[in-house]
Amino acid sequence: MNRLLVLETIIQMKSFTKAAEALGYTQSSVSQMVLGIEKEFGMQILKRSRNGVSLTAEGEALYPYIVQTLRTYQALQERAASLKGLETGMVRIGAITSVSCYWLPELFKKFQEKYPNIEFVLQQGDFGMILDWLKRGEIDFGLMTAEYGDGFNKVVLHETEMKAFLPSKHPLAKLDSVPIEKLACDPFILVEGGGYSEPMKAFEEAGVIPHVRYRIQDDYTIMAMVEAGLGVSILSELVASRTDFDVVxxxxxxxxxxxxxxxxxxxxxxxxxxxxxxDFLVENQKALQ
Incomplete structure (x- = not known):
């Protein structure tokens, strides 16, 4: 099983040397373990190039099964640990930016007060990226919109409001609330959703077409662009809670x-x-504000 873990780490880091350092092995022993796997399967799995280490075509075909084997073994280890209490384990999460920045740090802290030896691996991405990670077994679960991702199980944790983000001196900033039709009059900065977009769905339902000038994945970049007067946007209310940008x-x-x-x-x-x-997230739904 260690050989498969070494192989996964090499792929993630694209380097034998970095994988050896991360896992506490010598580079020679890492190379020997990979050679052992390739000898066992009778094919080359990894190839080296100027861009680092990557999978061969045969390796690409085998890799999903390698990841599945590792996760099954991890589940076996943690199930054994659970019989005597949750003493060790790893939680792999994919999350959108607003959730990872504004909810997870405090939730990690509270969870580790009860289970101090649990490790977390967090990947940030858009909806499409999170679904891809789920399909490939790279994360255990995602924190994202429940409106996207047919075929997956979902537990709704919070109904988050999406708000119009405007330059502080924009005429619409004086209103208590902004009619969505008005947001279609300015250049629009769309947060990239990777296959699904609440703002675009809202515009469609209102029967208007926004003038999308920019498509950006990062909320903070969008707020900086709104502040600079490059357009308006619709983002989660969460990102408004901790920002020094001159936007409303x-x-x-x-x-x-x-x-x-x-x-x-x-x-x-x-x-x-x-x-x-x-289960902890469900129990702490009221804290997700």
Missing amino acids: AKSIEPKVTRPVAAVYRDKATLPIASQYFI
């Missing part, structure tokens, strides 16, 4: 919301630590 966030008419959910394949097959953390 206003409710939209009609109201636009995002149901934030824990999204996963089959909870029963998740590592025990991740099952516990999902």
Whole structure:
């Protein structure tokens, strides 16, 4: 099993040397373990290039099964640990920026007060990236909109309001709430959703077409662009709670919301630590403000 872990780490870091350092092995022993796997399967799995280490075509075909084997073994270890209490384990999460920045740090802290030896691996991405990570087994569950991702199980944790973000001196900034039709009059900065967009759905339902000038993945970059007067945007209310940008966030008419959910394949097959953390999120829904 250690050989498969070494192989996964090499792929993630694209380097034998970095993988050896991360896992506490010599580079020679790492190379020998990879050679052992390739000899066992009778094919070359890794190839080196100027861009680092990557999978061969045969390696690409085998890699999903390698990841699945590692996660199953991890679940076995954690299930054994759970019989004597959750003492160790790892929680792998994919989350959108607003959730990872404004909810997870405090939730990690509270969870580790009860289970101090649990480790977290957090990847930030858009909706499409999170679903890809779930399909490939790179994360245990995602924290994203419940409106996207057919075929996955979902537990809604919070109904987050999406707000109009405007330059502080914009004429619409004086309003208590902004009609969505008005947001279609300015250049629009669209947060990249990776296949799904609450703002675009809201515009469609209102029968208007926004003038999308920019498509940006990062909320902070969008707020900087709004501050600079490059356009207006619609973002989660969460990002307005901790910002020094000279922008205002206003409710939209009609109201636009995002149901934030824990999204996963089959909870029963998740590592025990991740099952516990999902239950913890459900128990702490009231704290998600």
